[in-house]
Amino acid sequence: MTAHFDPDDETGLLLQTVRSFLNEEVYPHEDLVDRQGFVPEETGRRIEARAKEIGLYAANLPERVGGGGLSMKAMSLIEREYGKTSHALHSWIARPTELLLACEGDQIERYLLPCVRGDKRELFALTEPEAGSDAMGMKSNARRDGADWILNGSKHFISGPCMADFAIVFAVTGVDETRRGPRKRVTAFLVDAGTPGFELREGNRSVSYRGYKTFQLHFSDVRLGPGQILGEEGRGFELAGQWLTMGRVWVAASCCGKAERLLGLATDWAASRKQFGQPVGQFQATGFKLADMAVGLRAGDLLVADAVARAEAGVLTDADVSMVKLYCSEMVNRVADDCVQIYGGMGLMEELPVQRLWRDARLERIWDGTSEIQRHIITRAILRPLGA
Template sequence: MDFALSEDESLIYKTATHFCEKELMPHEELLERTGEFPIELELEIRRKGIAVGLHACNMPESVGGGGLNCVSLTLVEKGLSRASTALAEAVRRPFNILAACEGEQVAHFLEPVMSGEKRDCIAMSEPDVGSDLRSMKTRAVRDGADWIINGTKHFISSAQRSQFVILFAVTGEDETPRGVKKRISCFLIDLDTPGLVVAKGYQQLGHRGHSNSILHFDNCRIGGWQLVGEEGQGFALVSKWLGEGRLSVAAVCQARAERAFEYASEYAARRKQFGQPIGNFQGIGFPLADMATDIRIGDLLLMNTAWKVDQKSPTVAQDCAMAKVWCSEMLGRVADQAIQTCGGMGLMTDLPLERIYRDARAERIWEGTSEIQRRIISRELMREQGI
């Protein structure tokens, strides 16, 4: 069993890491100080990302993307995500749902995203619904050749910086042996469409420069051509995206944990007390050993899961859930201990540790909470037992 990266994979990771260190990290202080991410800076980063081949590297070659497999995409995610969230996301990796575009959708939505002219966002979460996507209330009703949409979505990342939204809405119900089951469909909607209001979202913990918005649909009329795939097939697209989204979060957490550990271990080697580096004391050295072990486990789990995605393993949903729950919770432990290792300096903004610590908290919630991940894992375990 070969755990080494290939020459191409090593080059991909080095390219993403170098881009992060040169083009992203220098701007972290600006976002932390102002809480804002200038649109001009985002566009500049996107342009540079396109130049080095990082933009849309997740999309199939057939639509002009990089066509990278999951292992390579995970390495790109890790390399870029050493920087803060808003900056890493400026190097656009469009939602792969857009690869399903057909007809008029290609020229209006897909091609401008691939060229970097437009940005997409995705809308699933709703107030009072949470993780139960089947309970969403936003509805799309046919009206001749059009659809009329009503409802509210929230926690929509970067909607105020996007040109269109990938919306999931209820389009009907079906009777099943287990009761009524809602049909969920996917639509592509320009954010300046009449009847759609993009409102400012909530003030959030951490992730400065990264915004969330609330979308209000009030008799919003769209054309029939804006339905992605067939009516009622949206949930299949949601399920596919969620798995990869969870693995993406795991990669982000792994990258941040590695960066926090690097600062902590360097500080432990440089800082001296009682005539020797503090890393020589068990009170510091043993926690560093635990951090290193946790990080190693996370990396192995992350890359093994990415490999399983490429192999089309039947356990992908469970594997992605395991990677997400481990890496997100591991990041919290590592960030906390890194600050403890650095003592008072760990709390200061001179180091990125306090930011990594703040930002880490969200990772256990978005893209499915830790509780949801454990539900997925336990459910699959019981299925293996025939339950």
């Protein structure tokens, strides 16, 4: 099975490059990374270096800052291919956050350009121990002290392939009165690793995407100058939204890639595994699962393509994004579960990749906004025009 569209020549060449790269630099290391729970430094750095050589590094950022300048459609196809592989490994092919395009003045040389070149890595630090899906429950705060800001608080489940050089940290800097009542004013800060009072360490280990790290960040009276604000004071949520919007579309695209790989594994097994004298795929109980998997994948690809088209036309809404993220993340979990069922007991054996893809798929319904949050956003878009 392949994606529903026929890429043009230029995009086809890009996909050939990506697939060749993954076959050479990523797939061979999947099993080892999953078993040992980490990516060897030399492996990660080789992926990073090779990605720079062939132009995949920072491909999401515009050419004017030294990035690859790929279109949204091209990025969706790339993320779809990445979704077939180990996140712990392909994340070394950095796609720096577009939030860094808000850098101004010396921030460009200190943060944006080093990330484009691969000299620095950043963390997107929004989630907190008591404020996961409820971002407005954020407790991290920064208060003015003359021209400076004093930052306190903590973040967790902040993910990345390796220890970062700085974090984009979201903190409350005041409260605004709105027609819906008081609302926290959130600001994004650029905080360098090693800044006094800033503790950055590895956090919990997940059974999904083993080898992909989570970090815990703690801030105790961290002094930040006015030049450490990214964008404008009080506009942090608007910045975060820019990243989360397309980020959720990329998650959906990667889910389709993973579903395609799972469907391929299930199809091969159903055609070759025999019971009662015939391939198991010839039994309706198995064959209908394959059919449902194929339909789900096709629908997911269409939703991603629609979201990308809407984004390129400038009409993509929060509800659009939630729909594609919700559907694709739940679709890949159904596909993964059916794939395990088709394999039977062998689907849970460590010697085969099915169990790893099954575990990895489970995270898709949680990160970048849980399924429940996506349904809330969709419901709100339906009811608000009616005043409900």
